[in-house]
Amino acid sequence: AQSVTQLGSHVSVSEGALVLLRCNYSSSVPPYLFWYVQYPNQGLQLLLKYTSAATLVKGINGFEAEFKKSETSFHLTKPSAHMSDAAEYFCAVSDHGSSNTGKLIFGQGTTLQVKP
Amino acid sequence: DSGVTQTPKHLITATGQRVTLRCSPRSGDLSVYWYQQSLDQGLQFLIQYYNGEERAKGNILERFSAQQFPDLHSELNLSSLELGDSALYFCASSVQGAGGYTFGSGTRLTVV
Numbered sequence: 001a002q003s004v005t006q007l008g009s010h011v012s013v014s015e016g017a018l019v020l021l022r023c024n025y026s027s028s029v030p031p032y033l034f035w036y037v038q039y040p041n042q043g044l045q046l047l048l049k050y051t052s053a054a055t056l057v058k059g060i061n062g063f064e065a066e067f068k069k070s071e072t073s074f075h076l077t078k079p080s081a082h083m084s085d086a087a088e089y090f091c092a093v094s095d096h097g098s099s100n101t102g103k104l105i106f107g108q109g110t111t112l113q114v115k116p
Numbered sequence: 117d118s119g120v121t122q123t124p125k126h127l128i129t130a131t132g133q134r135v136t137l138r139c140s141p142r143s144g145d146l147s148v149y150w151y152q153q154s155l156d157q158g159l160q161f162l163i164q165y166y167n168g169e170e171r172a173k174g175n176i177l178e179r180f181s182a183q184q185f186p187d188l189h190s191e192l193n194l195s196s197l198e199l200g201d202s203a204l205y206f207c208a209s210s211v212q213g214a215g216g217y218t219f220g221s222g223t224r225l226t227v228v
Contacts, residue, residue, distance in 0.1 A: 043118060043220055043222050044219040095172075102149075102217070108158045109158065109159075
């Protein structure tokens, strides 16, 4: 069964600083991995996804993530934080194994605070 | 606008009541997923439909049910509501079961 662990429920950075949000996964099959962002009172928006192609994945709004199989990690980074990046971020793994339903198993989320 | 439409956006109802949440998927998407988001449980998968048929079930209570109609819209029915059912309910759709799908903006249910 797949699972996701997000390290740190709350991350605070200064505007212009590096953003690093950590995600580790567990999967019995080669994983499909995703990062979503949720702004207050809104739905979830897909930032980027890894589906077994390039291990460095670029997404929207300057975010990228690197799939590291040896570390079972899929950390999200952005070189320079902007005030508008303040939101909650969710890492997820897709159930595309034997059941192949495509349902997502989400981590508990990380709230990113950006200080001026 | 994500293309996935959920109605209503907000719903306040009393314990013991029944409500129906509606979801219209993005044009061309055959799969619909329902998720519940609460402070204590996080994002929990409830149920998935694919082209009108139930495909997968998650942590969905027996008091809850769903269906997907021929026009591919879906409804989530919640009955005998309890205070603990207060949450955000999201619908998402995709072309087929491969993740990375599109979420609606959710229905915020408050049970009083």
